[in-house]
Amino acid sequence: MFDANCLKLMFVAGSQDFYHISGGKNDRINALLDTLESALQSKITAFQFRQKGDLALQDPVKIKQLALECQKLCQKYGAPFIVNDEVQLALELKADGVHVGQEDMAIEEVVTLCQKRLFIGLSVNTLEQALKARHLDAVAYLGVGPIFPTPSKKDAKQVVGVELLKKIKDSGVKKPLIAIGGINTDNASKLREYGGIAVISAIAQAKDKALAIEKLLNHA
Numbered sequence: 001m002f003d004a005n006c007l008k009l010m011f012v013a014g015s016q017d018f019y020h021i022s023g024g025k026n027d028r029i030n031a032l033l034d035t036l037e038s039a040l041q042s043k044i045t046a047f048q049f050r051q052k053g054d055l056a057l058q059d060p061v062k063i064k065q066l067a068l069e070c071q072k073l074c075q076k077y078g079a080p081f082i083v084n085d086e087v088q089l090a091l092e093l094k095a096d097g098v099h100v101g102q103e104d105m106a107i108e109e110v111v112t113l114c115q116k117r118l119f120i121g122l123s124v125n126t127l128e129q130a131l132k133a134r135h136l137d138a139v140a141y142l143g144v145g146p147i148f149p150t151p152s153k154k155d156a157k158q159v160v161g162v163e164l165l166k167k168i169k170d171s172g173v174k175k176p177l178i179a180i181g182g183i184n185t186d187n188a189s190k191l192r193e194y195g196g197i198a199v200i201s202a203i204a205q206a207k208d209k210a211l212a213i214e215k216l217l218n219h220a
Contacts, residue, residue, distance in 0.1 A: 002097070002119035002140040004176040006080045007196030008220045009213070011039050012048040012180070015066065016055035017204040028055070029066060036070055039203055040077035042213040047074050048099055048198065050084035067093060082121065087113055097121060099143060102129060111138040121178070125157045130168045134175060143198065144168060146181025147191065151201060165194040185212055188219035196220060 018031040036047060049067050057063045067083065071093055074081035082097040083090035087110055090098035099121035100110050107122055114120060119140040124130045133139050146159050165179060177195035184202045191197055197220050206212035 004141065004196075006046040007141055007176055007178040007198075008045040009043075009216050010046040010048055010082075010178060010196060010198040011036070011044045011203050012050050012084070012198050012200050013204055014049060014051040014056055016051065016053045017200055019055050020205060025057070029057075032066070033069060033073065035204060035209060036073050038209050039213060040073060040079055042210045043217065044079060044203070044213060045196075046080040046082060046097075048082040048084050050200075051086075052084070064089060064092070071095065090114075090118060094118075097140070099123070107133070107136065107139065111136065114138070123180075124168075125160050125164070127164065127167050127171060130173050131171060134173045139175065141176040141178055142168070142173070143178050143180055144194075145179055145198075147179045148182030148187060150182040162190055162194075165191065169194055183216075185215040185219070188216050192219060 013032060015028040015032045018028040021027050021031045049070050051057055051063050057066060067089060071081045080096040082099050083095045084099050085104050087098050087105060095118055097119040101123040110120060120138055121141050121143055122133050122139050123143040124133060130142055133142060144165055146157060147162060149159055165177060168177060178198050179191045179194060180198040183197050183199050188197055203209055203212055
């Protein structure tokens with residue numbers, strides 16, 4: 001079941017987000033798992049597994065294996081486990097949710113495949129996209145961004161700013177919103193009134209992860 005409170009502070013990550021760790025692929029995998037566990041201990045409210053980019057794992061077997069390890073950690077701490085883009089993987093793992101973008105599978109197809117077995121989050125980067133999605137009952141929440149410039153997504157869209165969150169809220173869209181893109185401990189407080197926040201590097205690259213999460217939760 002979807003609870004909008006899980007959007008308060010969502011950690012989004014894959015092994016590729018630990019490119020600052022010296023060593024190879026296995027070191028990045030271990031860094032992800034260690035960081036996820038400490039983030040869960042510090043009370044992130046959800047985790048989204050996202051393998052994307054040059055440094056991401058390419059082998060589907062290894063991706064599934066890593067996703068499963070992340071899922072087990074989420075279950076241990078009682079936080080929702082969400083898979084980014086990979087609808088089939090989300091269904092196989094019986095994930096809590098799946099998050100899809102505008103360029104991924106058509107949202108109607110995602111809804112049909114999921115058949116209410118897991119909740120669906122949809123990325124939007126324009127007011128038109130948000131208005132189009134507001135009548136889709138199966139879509140639990142909308143991810144809005146990138147709000148600020150972001151180093152974590154090489155394919156990131158043009159920055160939409162806090163203005164888009166405001167426009168979506170003002171337009172009467174009732175779905176819960178989660179902001180993503182360049183959010184950190186310095187700017188998170190600007191987003192509080194609009195909904196939840198999703199972060200990648202603000203946790204993945206924080207020197208003191210527990211402190212970063214505490215600050216982000218206070219802002220959120």
